[in-house]
Amino acid sequence: MTALGKLIRTTAFKLSVAYLVIFTIFAFVALAYVAWNARRVLDDQFVSTIQAEISGLSEQYRVGGLRRLVNVVDRRSRTPSASLYLVTTDTGERIAGNIGALPAGIIDQPGQFETDYARTDETNAAPGHAIVRVYMLPGGFRLVVGRDVEERARLREAIQRAFSYALVLIVLLGFVGGWFITKRVLKRVDDMTETTRIIMDGDLSGRLRIAGTGDELDRLAQNLNVMLDRIGELMKGMQEVSDNIAHDLKTPLTRLRNKADEALRTAKSPDELRAALEANIEESDNLIRIFNALLMIARLEAGNARDSMSDFDVSGVVGDVAELYEALAEEAKTPLEVSIEAGLAAHGNRELLGQAVANLLDNALKYGAGPDAAIKVTASRQDGRIVIAVADHGPGIPEEERSRVLERFVRLENSRSSPGFGLGLSLVAAVARLHGGSFKLEDNAPGLRAVLTLPLKDRPTS
């Protein structure tokens, strides 16, 4: 496609042409209106001048008879002006005035006409055009007073000329403006296309240029950049998940295989084989658990769970989970204090929130249990948000580790002895993000206070 062809096919160019046409029509209508109005004003003026002269002249006739009228008409006819006069007998014979001839029939009836005429003083000039008024004088004479309308024609010509100049100017400016705008817009769209092509070729770090004008192209570029950031994050997340799965499952899988192999080689009795198989099953269960947790986090981060969101009762969910853990707390000889504000509603996924609270309680019991170390579960409304907190009096997490433990597979050194994969808090953080809330770890002095904040769903008041 040629550069011109490309230009003509752009929206910006088509818009420019459309504006040009609309603008031209408006200019035409405006000028036509001015022309029509000017003509009307001039005509009114002609008519009232003619009327005034007729009343003046008929008054002269009334006072001084035909002689006086002819005198006045002759005198006025000699002054150079656009005024026209004619006095005739009832048969149409000319007595005085500067009108030489009028088309036949005009002077037979009184009234106002627009007609061609010839002047007496310019015999060989082309006939003029005039508005005339025929007046019947008492005694059968006719008085004709008129005005040449050449002035009016000149005005129309001037307006026509102005319109043609304006049209040329409008078209010229329109084309230059349209071309300039199209060029500019096109250049930016071309830039964007080029950048997206580079990104599509695999360089996800590329970003669209923001011109800083805040126009729609800038907004589009901004949104696309945010989208690219998000895609980049998701890709990184997926990459991490697969790397971590590969890395973390390799050891237990190898161990599983080696143990089975060893059992086959060394087991002397069916009992020993059975014990080895049981150990294998336990190990496999762990692997399945890791898989499930990882898949759930990956699903959350990919935003897939958004489809299964609905309004639900947070108070109920937290209460249920706390109740489930009561038996475990009792077993660990740890008091569990539960305080839940009733009627807290949120929009989201009930099962996922339940899992998140369970993870927090699981940690509190695993790392912070003790007879004098009560675990506190609270859920309440604060500043228009739902705040769910699980606090224990265990060793806590040093401040510098608090953001790291939210990452997948991160476990602190001193908790290696207790079972776990380091995925619990990652899931809680992902659940908070899914619900548009936040998750943070605080110092419970001593111990850890895990705080999950969710947006409150306002119940309709009706």
Ligand SMILES: Nc1ncnc2c1ncn2[C@@H]1O[C@H](COP(=O)(O)OP(=O)(O)OP(=O)(O)O)[C@@H](O)[C@H]1O
């Ligand atoms: N209440 C707590 N007190 C002290 N340390 C904690 C507490 N909760 C979590 N941690 C530390 O943070 C780490 C990450 O916790 P997370 O729940 O993600 O994994 P995990 O409990 O080790 O394993 P999983 O939850 O997957 O079974 C834990 O290994 C532990 O070191």
Ligand SMILES: [Mg+2]
């Ligand atoms: Mg945990």
